[in-house]
Each structure stands twice: as C-alpha cells, then as structure tokens.
Amino acid sequence: MSSAPSPTSLTDLWRHPIVQAPMAGGASCPGLAAAVSEAGGLGFLAAGYKTADSMYEEIKQVRALTSRPFGVNLFMPGSGPADPAAVAVYRDQLAGEATWYDTPLGDPESGRDDGYEAKLAILLDDPVPVVSFTFGCPDRDTLDAFARAGTCTVVTVTSADEARDAQWAGADAVCVQGTEAGGHQGTHRDDPEADGACGGTGLLALVTLVRETVPLPIVAAGGLMRGSQIAAVLAAGADAAQLGTAFLVCPESGAHALHKQAMTSPMFVRTELTRAFSGRPARGLVNRFIREHGPYAPAAYPEVHHLTSGLRKAAAAAGDPQAMALWAGQGHRLARELPAARLVSVLAGELDAVAGASGARGAAS
Structure with missing residues (x-):
C-alpha cells in the first residue's frame, strides 16, 4: 500500500484549467491520461466497464x-433491474442485427454494479489524486473515506438539485455536464418521461445555475472544443473545463x-441522445443503428449495454461504423487531430489569447 497523497484543492492539480474527460470504452487509456497530465492539464482514466483488476x-x-x-x-451502480419484458422485446428487435453480424446477443443479466465496491476498495487502499463519479452520488461515508485518504472527489451533475445533493454528501467539487456533452448523460436518476423533452440544460445556463446554488469548484463539460469556449465557461463561474470529444481523436486515444x-x-x-446502445441516454453520431433502434430502446441500463456489446464489437471488426456507438459531443466537427500535449498547449494558448483580448478591450475603454 502506497502512502496517501497530501490533501489538496482540486484547482491546485493542474497548470491549465483543462481536464480530459474520462471516456469509457477504451478512449481514455493510460497513454492519453498521462500525456494530458504531463502537459499541465488533468488526465483521467475511465474505470467504467472495466474489472477492478484492469483498472488497477x-x-x-x-x-x-x-x-x-x-x-x-x-460508474455508480444501477438502482435496480429493468423491466424484463421490455428488455425481452428489445432483444427480439435486435435479432436481425445478430444475424447480420453473425454474432450472438449478449446476456443482459451480466452484472449491474460494474465492480463498484471492489474498485472503491482499491482506490482507498492505494489512493489516486482525484476520483470522480457518474450516474449518481456516493454516500457521505464513502466521500469521507476518500477525504481521509487525501483524494479529491468530483460528482458529475446535470442539475442544480444534483449539485446540492453532492455538496450535502461531502463532494469536493462537481463536474457540471451540459446536454451538449458526448457519451452518457450523468443524471443521478434516469427518467424515461423526460426523453421527449428538450433533453437537458445547456452548459452555460447550467454552470450559472450551479454556481449560484453551491460554493463548490466547478468543472464544466459539454461540447467544448476551443480555448474561447473554455474562456466562456470560466467567465460563467467554472474553475476548469472538461473536454472529451476534443481528445478522442488524439493519436494517444484508445478509441x-x-x-x-x-x-x-x-x-x-x-x-442525438439515444438509448439504443446502452439503455441510458447518451449522445452519439447518428448512424443506422440509432435511427432504426433508438425510438424503441427501453430505459434499461446496463441490460441493453450488455445486450449490444457483441454487436458493437462485431461491427467494429467488420469496419462498419453504422452499428458502433460513436459517442460525440455537439462540437465534434471542430475536432483537431493533434497529439494530446500539443492540443493542451493550443487550447491554453487560445484561452490566453481571449484573456489578452479582453484585457486590451478593458484598457481601451
């Protein structure tokens, strides 16, 4: 067991207010996380879908x-099993996909907790500087245990109410995720009745709402691809910006x-936000699979994730992106294929340029 890191503020952990988003599924590999951290940002590993041993x-x-x-x-564990009848209907609807890609559908009952307790045990026994949580908020005992270990804790939130819950539970910071974000929406309660609504709150409005609700440091996430956008969320009250899609195309990325x-x-x-691949709303590039199955996919996470896992892998092996989960934020077309360290440097330069221009305008007035 290594010694615990000294307790410190989250905002002391980076030279540039740039956080590389944890992207489950392979993109956030060790090479990418290390390169971002070395460049002065904060790199992240995504433990979602991995075993505890693989995470370690x-x-x-x-x-x-x-x-x-x-x-x-x-990933926080699921709250309870989904409607088995709805999962069975969706399984039948995917039978043609299984035939087309010549691969069996997965077992929807493969597991709900994502090895959560085992991962907690490892991270408390051998602490890392930061641990963040998606799909919910841990209880106070868990967050207090990380505090004693010297680990900063961050809870992903999609509303001011969720941010308030995170504060009450003892989180050190919140990651405020706007609806523009690629991949899974980190809502604490998956509400199927909200699917037909606007799909969530935009990032700038949400940062402002959360800033006026809780005093915690804010990491803003959602569609950010340029230094000027980072400047905008900092001006709105964030302490740092989290970018996923921007780093996904880096050569170090495992995507x-x-x-x-x-x-x-x-x-x-x-x-588009879709449940087609995992059973939870997630934003991805619209392809054939989303068009054909998105309208009927049930609110059933992680059952649908396990069900479609083999299909997604078979499609990738066949070179067919039309049945892959192509998670992406709304700013995806602004992606730049740069090495991770270079991207951090470019983003920081763009951010500084905005600050310099603002200062010049202020002096002129």
Missing part, C-alpha cells in the same frame, strides 16, 4: 508514465480508428 493495472501504467496528478472515474474518423466525416453530420 491502468493506474500503474499511468504512474509509470507521469508523476503528475490524474484522476479515475467510476477505434473508425470512431476517430467519424468525428469529421461528412457521413455523420449530427448527434
């Missing part, structure tokens, strides 16, 4: 690549080559 191995790899702070993101190519491909022009 990736942590060791990051530590071998950098001595800078980094974070690990955990599939087809996923990277799709970010700027004329074949994929818009994103």
